[in-house]
Amino acid sequence: KNEVEQSPQNLTAQEGEFITINCSYSVGISALHWLQQHPGGGIVSLFMLSSGKKKHGRLIATINIQEKHSSLHITASHPRDSAVYICAVFQGAQKLVFGQGTRLTINP
Amino acid sequence: NAGVMQNPRHLVRRRGQEARLRCSPMKGHSHVYWYRQLPEEGLKFMVYLQKENIIDESGMPKERFSAEFPKEGPSILRIQQVVRGDSAAYFCASSSPFDYSYEQYFGPGTRLTVT
Numbered sequence: 001k002n003e004v005e006q007s008p009q010n011l012t013a014q015e016g017e018f019i020t021i022n023c024s025y026s027v028g029i030s031a032l033h034w035l036q037q038h039p040g041g042g043i044v045s046l047f048m049l050s051s052g053k054k055k056h057g058r059l060i061a062t063i064n065i066q067e068k069h070s071s072l073h074i075t076a077s078h079p080r081d082s083a084v085y086i087c088a089v090f091q092g093a094q095k096l097v098f099g100q101g102t103r104l105t106i107n108p
Numbered sequence: 109n110a111g112v113m114q115n116p117r118h119l120v121r122r123r124g125q126e127a128r129l130r131c132s133p134m135k136g137h138s139h140v141y142w143y144r145q146l147p148e149e150g151l152k153f154m155v156y157l158q159k160e161n162i163i164d165e166s167g168m169p170k171e172r173f174s175a176e177f178p179k180e181g182p183s184i185l186r187i188q189q190v191v192r193g194d195s196a197a198y199f200c201a202s203s204s205p206f207d208y209s210y211e212q213y214f215g216p217g218t219r220l221t222v223t
Contacts, residue, residue: 031209041197043214050209086151094139094203094210095164098151 003027006087006099014107019074021102023087026068033096034061034072035086043086046072077106110135112202112215120221121190129185129218133202140183141212142175145197157183158205190222 004025013019023032031050037043047054047061049070054061058077063070074081087099113132121127133140142154144167153167157177168175172190177183187194197219201212 041219042216043199045211045213048209048211090210094156095153096212097153100150
Protein backbone atom coordinates (compact mmCIF):
# COMPACT_ATOMS: atom_id res chain seq x y z
CA LYS A 1 0.00 0.00 0.00
CA ASN A 2 1.33 3.44 -0.95
CA GLU A 3 1.98 5.87 1.87
CA VAL A 4 0.08 8.54 -0.07
CA GLU A 5 -3.08 7.59 -1.90
CA GLN A 6 -5.03 9.85 -4.22
CA SER A 7 -8.53 9.43 -5.59
CA PRO A 8 -9.75 9.38 -8.19
CA GLN A 9 -6.85 8.44 -10.48
CA ASN A 10 -8.66 9.89 -13.48
CA LEU A 11 -11.44 12.45 -13.57
CA THR A 12 -13.29 13.88 -16.55
CA ALA A 13 -15.80 16.68 -16.08
CA GLN A 14 -17.60 19.38 -17.99
CA GLU A 15 -16.56 23.00 -17.87
CA GLY A 16 -18.10 24.75 -14.88
CA GLU A 17 -18.32 21.69 -12.64
CA PHE A 18 -17.05 21.65 -9.05
CA ILE A 19 -14.06 19.32 -8.76
CA THR A 20 -12.78 17.47 -5.70
CA ILE A 21 -9.56 15.47 -5.54
CA ASN A 22 -8.77 13.54 -2.37
CA CYS A 23 -5.50 12.59 -0.73
CA SER A 24 -5.03 10.21 2.20
CA TYR A 25 -1.71 9.47 3.83
CA SER A 26 -0.53 6.93 6.35
CA VAL A 27 2.62 8.57 7.68
CA GLY A 28 3.08 11.35 10.19
CA ILE A 29 3.71 14.60 8.39
CA SER A 30 4.59 18.20 9.06
CA ALA A 31 3.00 19.62 5.91
CA LEU A 32 1.41 18.69 2.61
CA HIS A 33 1.94 20.04 -0.91
CA TRP A 34 -0.56 20.13 -3.74
CA LEU A 35 1.23 20.30 -7.09
CA GLN A 36 0.05 20.71 -10.67
CA GLN A 37 1.79 19.10 -13.62
CA HIS A 38 0.76 20.23 -17.09
CA PRO A 39 1.06 18.15 -20.27
CA GLY A 40 4.37 19.87 -21.01
CA GLY A 41 5.63 18.28 -17.82
CA GLY A 42 6.56 21.23 -15.60
CA ILE A 43 5.52 21.12 -11.95
CA VAL A 44 3.98 24.06 -10.15
CA SER A 45 3.32 24.25 -6.44
CA LEU A 46 -0.30 25.21 -5.78
CA PHE A 47 -0.47 25.04 -2.01
CA MET A 48 1.50 24.04 1.01
CA LEU A 49 -0.53 23.55 4.15
CA SER A 50 -0.19 22.04 7.58
CA SER A 51 -3.64 22.81 8.98
CA GLY A 52 -7.03 24.20 8.06
CA LYS A 53 -7.79 25.61 4.67
CA LYS A 54 -6.18 27.77 1.99
CA LYS A 55 -7.78 29.49 -1.00
CA HIS A 56 -6.20 30.88 -4.14
CA GLY A 57 -8.55 32.06 -6.85
CA ARG A 58 -10.79 29.13 -7.81
CA LEU A 59 -8.65 26.63 -5.91
CA ILE A 60 -9.27 25.59 -2.33
CA ALA A 61 -7.21 23.12 -0.30
CA THR A 62 -8.14 21.66 3.06
CA ILE A 63 -6.35 19.34 5.42
CA ASN A 64 -7.47 17.32 8.44
CA ILE A 65 -4.36 16.24 10.32
CA GLN A 66 -6.26 13.93 12.70
CA GLU A 67 -7.89 12.04 9.84
CA LYS A 68 -4.73 12.22 7.66
CA HIS A 69 -6.71 13.52 4.73
CA SER A 70 -6.55 16.49 2.39
CA SER A 71 -8.79 17.66 -0.43
CA LEU A 72 -8.22 19.94 -3.38
CA HIS A 73 -11.30 21.65 -4.79
CA ILE A 74 -11.66 23.58 -8.04
CA THR A 75 -14.71 25.78 -8.44
CA ALA A 76 -16.10 26.76 -11.87
CA SER A 77 -13.66 24.41 -13.62
CA HIS A 78 -12.22 25.40 -16.97
CA PRO A 79 -10.44 23.42 -19.73
CA ARG A 80 -7.18 25.13 -18.80
CA ASP A 81 -7.42 23.35 -15.41
CA SER A 82 -6.76 20.07 -17.25
CA ALA A 83 -3.57 18.68 -15.75
CA VAL A 84 -2.26 16.07 -13.34
CA TYR A 85 -2.70 17.07 -9.70
CA ILE A 86 -0.26 15.58 -7.24
CA CYS A 87 -0.42 15.40 -3.47
CA ALA A 88 2.92 15.18 -1.66
CA VAL A 89 3.70 14.96 2.06
CA PHE A 90 6.82 15.84 3.95
CA GLN A 91 8.31 12.78 5.62
CA GLY A 92 11.29 13.24 7.87
CA ALA A 93 13.58 16.22 7.43
CA GLN A 94 12.50 17.56 4.08
CA LYS A 95 11.81 14.51 1.99
CA LEU A 96 8.64 14.55 -0.12
CA VAL A 97 6.59 11.41 -0.66
CA PHE A 98 4.21 11.69 -3.61
CA GLY A 99 0.83 10.31 -4.49
CA GLN A 100 0.40 8.76 -7.90
CA GLY A 101 -1.44 11.80 -9.23
CA THR A 102 -4.96 12.51 -10.47
CA ARG A 103 -5.36 13.17 -14.18
CA LEU A 104 -8.07 15.82 -14.59
CA THR A 105 -9.68 16.55 -17.96
CA ILE A 106 -12.18 19.38 -18.26
CA ASN A 107 -14.21 19.32 -21.46
CA PRO A 108 -15.63 22.55 -22.90
CA ASN B 109 14.03 36.43 -9.40
CA ALA B 110 14.65 33.52 -11.73
CA GLY B 111 13.11 30.23 -10.76
CA VAL B 112 14.85 26.89 -10.51
CA MET B 113 16.70 26.19 -13.73
CA GLN B 114 17.57 22.83 -15.16
CA ASN B 115 19.58 21.96 -18.20
CA PRO B 116 19.48 20.40 -20.56
CA ARG B 117 15.71 20.14 -20.90
CA HIS B 118 16.05 17.09 -23.12
CA LEU B 119 18.97 14.70 -23.21
CA VAL B 120 19.44 11.67 -25.43
CA ARG B 121 22.13 9.17 -24.57
CA ARG B 122 23.05 5.78 -25.95
CA ARG B 123 23.32 2.83 -23.60
CA GLY B 124 26.62 2.89 -21.76
CA GLN B 125 27.18 6.64 -22.03
CA GLU B 126 27.17 9.08 -19.13
CA ALA B 127 24.40 11.58 -18.43
CA ARG B 128 24.98 14.81 -16.51
CA LEU B 129 21.96 16.78 -15.39
CA ARG B 130 22.35 20.26 -13.96
CA CYS B 131 20.19 22.20 -11.52
CA SER B 132 20.60 25.83 -10.51
CA PRO B 133 18.45 26.58 -7.45
CA MET B 134 16.55 29.79 -6.91
CA LYS B 135 18.62 32.69 -5.65
CA GLY B 136 19.17 32.37 -1.93
CA HIS B 137 18.25 28.69 -1.85
CA SER B 138 20.93 26.34 -0.57
CA HIS B 139 18.86 23.15 -0.36
CA VAL B 140 18.43 21.03 -3.48
CA TYR B 141 16.36 17.91 -4.05
CA TRP B 142 16.35 15.53 -7.01
CA TYR B 143 13.28 13.51 -7.98
CA ARG B 144 12.70 10.99 -10.74
CA GLN B 145 9.49 10.35 -12.65
CA LEU B 146 9.54 7.11 -14.62
CA PRO B 147 7.10 6.84 -17.56
CA GLU B 148 3.53 6.47 -16.31
CA GLU B 149 4.69 6.48 -12.69
CA GLY B 150 4.66 8.98 -9.86
CA LEU B 151 7.53 11.11 -8.65
CA LYS B 152 10.08 9.48 -6.37
CA PHE B 153 12.60 11.13 -4.10
CA MET B 154 16.24 10.49 -4.97
CA VAL B 155 18.52 12.74 -2.96
CA TYR B 156 18.61 15.86 -0.79
CA LEU B 157 21.71 18.03 -0.75
CA GLN B 158 22.90 21.18 0.92
CA LYS B 159 25.97 23.06 -0.24
CA GLU B 160 28.86 20.56 -0.29
CA ASN B 161 26.87 17.97 1.69
CA ILE B 162 24.61 15.04 0.88
CA ILE B 163 21.94 15.02 3.58
CA ASP B 164 19.72 12.13 2.46
CA GLU B 165 20.44 9.83 -0.47
CA SER B 166 18.04 7.08 0.52
CA GLY B 167 16.29 7.18 -2.86
CA MET B 168 19.39 6.95 -5.01
CA PRO B 169 20.12 3.67 -6.78
CA LYS B 170 23.23 2.17 -5.21
CA GLU B 171 25.21 1.95 -8.44
CA ARG B 172 25.89 4.32 -11.33
CA PHE B 173 24.10 7.32 -9.78
CA SER B 174 25.78 10.16 -7.91
CA ALA B 175 24.92 13.72 -6.98
CA GLU B 176 26.84 16.74 -5.83
CA PHE B 177 26.18 20.34 -4.94
CA PRO B 178 29.49 22.19 -4.85
CA LYS B 179 30.17 25.45 -3.06
CA GLU B 180 30.09 27.22 -6.42
CA GLY B 181 27.97 26.26 -9.40
CA PRO B 182 24.93 24.11 -9.99
CA SER B 183 23.99 20.80 -8.48
CA ILE B 184 24.84 17.87 -10.75
CA LEU B 185 23.09 14.51 -10.99
CA ARG B 186 25.38 12.08 -12.76
CA ILE B 187 24.33 8.76 -14.22
CA GLN B 188 27.13 6.53 -15.47
CA GLN B 189 26.71 3.77 -18.04
CA VAL B 190 23.07 4.59 -18.68
CA VAL B 191 20.57 1.84 -19.41
CA ARG B 192 17.13 2.03 -21.02
CA GLY B 193 15.49 1.88 -17.59
CA ASP B 194 17.08 5.23 -16.72
CA SER B 195 14.81 6.94 -19.27
CA ALA B 196 12.69 9.27 -17.18
CA ALA B 197 12.02 12.87 -16.28
CA TYR B 198 14.38 14.15 -13.59
CA PHE B 199 13.16 17.09 -11.56
CA CYS B 200 15.13 19.29 -9.26
CA ALA B 201 13.59 21.41 -6.51
CA SER B 202 15.09 23.94 -4.14
CA SER B 203 14.20 25.52 -0.83
CA SER B 204 15.51 28.28 1.39
CA PRO B 205 17.25 27.48 4.67
CA PHE B 206 15.36 30.41 6.21
CA ASP B 207 11.89 29.26 5.16
CA TYR B 208 10.82 26.97 7.98
CA SER B 209 7.82 25.80 6.02
CA TYR B 210 10.42 24.06 3.79
CA GLU B 211 8.35 24.84 0.70
CA GLN B 212 10.03 23.44 -2.39
CA TYR B 213 10.10 25.10 -5.81
CA PHE B 214 10.44 22.85 -8.82
CA GLY B 215 12.45 23.21 -11.98
CA PRO B 216 11.08 22.35 -15.44
CA GLY B 217 12.76 18.95 -15.47
CA THR B 218 15.23 17.15 -17.72
CA ARG B 219 13.81 14.42 -19.91
CA LEU B 220 16.40 11.73 -20.40
CA THR B 221 15.98 9.25 -23.21
CA VAL B 222 18.33 6.29 -23.45
CA THR B 223 18.45 4.64 -26.86
